[in-house]
Each structure stands twice: as structure tokens, then as C-alpha cells.
Amino acid sequence: MADSPAERVLSVGGHDFGYPHGHLGHLTADEENRLKSFKLFLEEKGMYRPGPPPSHDDQTLLRFLRARKWVVKDAYAQFKDTEDWRKANQLEVLYDTIDVDAYEQTRRLYPQWTGRRDRRGIPLYLFQIRHLDSKTVSTYEKSAESTNVSQAQTDGSTPQRLLRLFALYENLTRFAQPLCTEMTDREHARTPITLSTNIVDVSQVSLRMFWNLKSHMQAASTLATAHYPETLDRIFIIGAPYFFSTVWGWIKRWFDPITVSKIFVLSASEVKPTLEAFIEPRNIPKQYGGELDFEFFDRPNVDPKIREKLSWENGYTDFPEGPAYWVPVDGGKRLACIAVGSKDGKLRRERVCSISVAFPAEEANGVPEAGRAATSPPAAAADPAVEAAVDGVQSLSVVDDRVVSEIEEKVAVEDRKEEEKAAAVSA
Structure with a gap:
């Protein structure tokens, strides 16, 4: 499939939360008004300062509004819980001082993070579950609970x-x-990536x-x-x-309905065409039919297009660990990239590189209000591979508590067999 812009990529499941709808530059008049109301409400509660610079940027506030279906008071409740949680756990200090x-x-x-983006400029992540065996997870959790690795x-x-x-x-x-936001080689280049x-x-x-892995x-x-x-x-x-169609019924209980609607379960024959519908082949790992090492x-493996925009400093030629x-x-x-955390007990604060801001604040402020309140473009025609992926999610069987009990029983049987084998070896 030829590399092409993201404008033909469908919103997930046809719901109203699909990018770029509800994001800056693509707000309806009503959504724009709700964002203004949200700011005023937060300001009255002492949880937002308009600045300049503001205490919280618009794209962050919009995340809470979208999550709460644009109900200002509901968004406020989640926002307050999050702010209280961040302060109680000193998230800023944690990130600044965590051991690398x-x-x-x-x-x-x-x-x-693969270092790459999908066709819309959104960062692409890879997760391989098989590495989370019980021994690895148990060892990690015991170590994490016994050691405070930050200030x-x-x-x-x-x-x-x-x-x-x-x-x-x-x-x-x-x-x-933020790094992907400054890349303008994408549709909706003025819309921050969140x-x-x-x-x-x-x-x-x-x-x-x-x-x-359930509780983890x-x-x-x-x-x-x-x-x-x-x-x-x-x-x-x-x-x-x-x-998997059996366990999906209890796995999806871990997520809210909106998250579930964003999950595509692909068969082997659907992997390559579906991924290519959303991601350029050069950005798909080779093991999944792409070209990326x-x-x-x-x-x-940072996108060469991103590297072209970076100015490395202090001897760096790549982003460091941590x-x-x-x-x-x-x-x-x-924008300057600052490497933080601690190494051998010493705090690190090193300037790694910088990148030009695509749309500086003074330029962004000149965007007409009508342009920022535009409605989203109509959805593109459905890609057959995408439709198949959606159908795959919708057709998966929903299991009830009886089936969950059966799964628990099967796992318990497997555990007993493993224990018996271990006992026989030790004997």
C-alpha cells in the first residue's frame, strides 16, 4: 500500500470520539463553549490559572471533557481526582528523580514506543505480552514494593x-x-497530539x-x-x-466501554492489510509485515523525519535511557529536551536537543475562532480490512460469570498439575 495521508483513516467504531473530532481545531461551537465553561468552572474552584502561560493547556483539559462526554461537572470531578492524586503522590517529583x-x-x-508514528502522526507503541510471565512480574513487583527509587x-x-x-x-x-505534535508532515498539523x-x-x-496477569x-x-x-x-x-474469544469476555471488563470500542482483534490474514491502513509500511515492525527494524x-528507532528537525546538543546523537x-x-x-531522573544517586538534568515549535503561541493565537470551532470532516468510506477488524471485535463471544468460573477451574487444574510435577521432581 502506498504511503498516504491519514485523512482516509476511519474513526474507531464510528463513535464520536474519533480523532480529530473533539480535538483543538476540530471543535463544534457547542464543544468550544463547553471548553470555555470548563475553564471558568476550574478557575472558580482554584484549579486553573488562565496565565499566560495557563496552568493547564487546552489539549489536556479537552481530554477530560471528551472522557466525560462533555459534561463539565463530570469532567471537573475526574480532573480534581487526578490533580489530588498527582499531588498526593508527587508525580512531578517522581518523574524528575526516578532512578534511570x-x-x-x-x-x-x-x-x-517504537520511535515511529501512525499515518495521522500519533506515536506508535508495541506491547508483547509473552514477556510478562509470572516469575518476571512477581520479581518486579517484590522489588518495586521494597524499594523507593525516587524522592x-x-x-x-x-x-x-x-x-x-x-x-x-x-x-x-x-x-x-509533544515531540510528535511539532511534526507538520501530517493531516491536521495544528492539532496537538494527545x-x-x-x-x-x-x-x-x-x-x-x-x-x-489479571490483577496486574x-x-x-x-x-x-x-x-x-x-x-x-x-x-x-x-x-x-x-x-481468546473465550477470555475476551472477562478481559474487556478491565476497560471502560469507550476503550473497548477502540480495540481491534486481528486474524493472521488481517494483520498486514489492517496495520497498513493505519500505519505506513516503513513504520511497521518487520515481524508484522512492515519494514521497520x-x-x-x-x-x-526514531523516525528519520523527526531526526531531521532535531538539533542535538552536548554530545548527544540519540535520546538517552530514562x-x-x-x-x-x-x-x-x-522546545528543549531535558533528560531527568537520577543515575548512581545523582540527579540528572541534561539538555539533549531542541526542536523548532511548529506554531508558536503568538501565531496560534492568530487562528480565527471560527477555524478552531469547525466541525470534523465527514468520515471516509470504510476500508474492508478495517470493517473486518471491527466485526471481529463485535463478534467475539461475551462470557458470563459461569464461564469465568470455568476458566478459573481450568487454571486451577493446570496449577495443581504443575505443583505435582514439581513435587515429583523434588522427591
Whole structure:
């Protein structure tokens, strides 16, 4: 498939949350008014300062409005809970001071940024579940709970292992998304990127492994949905084992309905054509039919188009391990990448590179209000591969509590067999 702009890519499942609808530059008049009302409401509650610069940018506020279906008071409730949670766990301090090695240990357990983007300019992540075997997860969780790897004080109710996970979400929202936002080789170049696209590989995963991961994945999903709303655009599940249609019924209970509607389960024959409908072949990992040299655990293979816009500094020629974020410099005309965290007990704050801001604030402020309140363009004609993917999700069987009990029983039988084998060997 030839590389082509993203304008022909469908919104997920036809619902009203599909990019770019509801994002800056593509708000209806009513949505624009609700954003203004939300700001005023937050300001009255002492949770927002209009600036300049404002305490929270418009694209962040819009994430909460979209998540709460544009109901201002509901968006406020989620926003307040998130702000309170961030302060109670000192998320800013956590990200600034987390040990780089601990950060990298956590990164290897969760979706990896490939360094590439989909056709709309949204960062592309890869997650291979098979690496999360019970021994790996147990060892990690024990280590995470016994060691505080940052200077942040916590509320005591959020486990350390999950706080480390949220350092990765901070990297998504403060590093990957802002970097992709400054790239103008995409449709809707003035619209900030606040989403991610994910390939989730569930091949070589047993029923027992799925079950053992239940609490690990469910806790992470619940907190992510609560405190990082509307940061996910699509999940492509590939390599689904024969029993996946059965376990899907309880897996999808971990997610809210909007997230479920963004999940595409692909058969082997659907992987290549569907991924190419959303992602240029040069940005798809080779193992999934593309041209990109990228394996799970790799550092990001940064898009050459992104590299062309970067000015490296202080001897850097690539992004280092650990946390980093972008800060405005040169009067807001450029963004500088600052590598943070700690190495061998010493705090790190190193300038890595800089990038020109595509649309500086003074230029953005000149955009006519009518242009920002435009409605979304009509949906494109359906791609057969995309339709097949959607149908695959909708046709998966929904299981009830009886079936969940059967799954638990099967897993218990497998566990007993493993215990008997271990006992026989030791005897």
C-alpha cells in the first residue's frame, strides 16, 4: 500500500470520539463553549490559572471533557481526582528523580514506543505480552514494593509498582506526544497530539498466563483510565490464541466501554492489510509485515523525519535511557529536551536537543475562532480490512460469570498439575 495521508483513516467504531473530532481545531461551537465553561468552572474552584502561560493547556483539559462526554461537572470531578492524586503522590517529583535503571526495568514490562508514528502522526507503541510471565512480574513487583527509587512521597495507597508505571505515562504525555505534535508532515498539523496507537502481541500466551496477569493488568488499566483519560486511540491485538474469544469476555471488563470500542482483534490474514491502513509500511515492525527494524525491548528507532528537525546538543546523537520532557526555550520558539531522573544517586538534568515549535503561541493565537470551532470532516468510506477488524471485535463471544468460573477451574487444574510435577521432581 502506498504511503498516504491519514485523512482516509476511519474513526474507531464510528463513535464520536474519533480523532480529530473533539480535538483543538476540530471543535463544534457547542464543544468550544463547553471548553470555555470548563475553564471558568476550574478557575472558580482554584484549579486553573488562565496565565499566560495557563496552568493547564487546552489539549489536556479537552481530554477530560471528551472522557466525560462533555459534561463539565463530570469532567471537573475526574480532573480534581487526578490533580489530588498527582499531588498526593508527587508525580512531578517522581518523574524528575526516578532512578534511570528502575525506570528502564519498568519500561521493559509495558508498551514500548517504537520511535515511529501512525499515518495521522500519533506515536506508535508495541506491547508483547509473552514477556510478562509470572516469575518476571512477581520479581518486579517484590522489588518495586521494597524499594523507593525516587524522592517522591506517596499517599501510601497507590502501590510503588504502579507509580513506576505512571512514570511511563508521564513520558507519553510529556515527551512522545509533544515531540510528535511539532511534526507538520501530517493531516491536521495544528492539532496537538494527545493519543497513542498500540500494537499488542498476545501470541505464545497461555490461558494460565492470561489469568495470572489479571490483577496486574486490571489495576494498571483502572488507574490509567482514571488519571490519564483519552490518551489511547487504538489497540490492535494480534496473534490471538484459539481460546481468546473465550477470555475476551472477562478481559474487556478491565476497560471502560469507550476503550473497548477502540480495540481491534486481528486474524493472521488481517494483520498486514489492517496495520497498513493505519500505519505506513516503513513504520511497521518487520515481524508484522512492515519494514521497520524494531524488536521489543529496543530503544526507540526514531523516525528519520523527526531526526531531521532535531538539533542535538552536548554530545548527544540519540535520546538517552530514562525519563525526559520538553520545556520551552528561546521565548517559546523552540522546545528543549531535558533528560531527568537520577543515575548512581545523582540527579540528572541534561539538555539533549531542541526542536523548532511548529506554531508558536503568538501565531496560534492568530487562528480565527471560527477555524478552531469547525466541525470534523465527514468520515471516509470504510476500508474492508478495517470493517473486518471491527466485526471481529463485535463478534467475539461475551462470557458470563459461569464461564469465568470455568476458566478459573481450568487454571486451577493446570496449577495443581504443575505443583505435582514439581513435587515429583523434588522427591
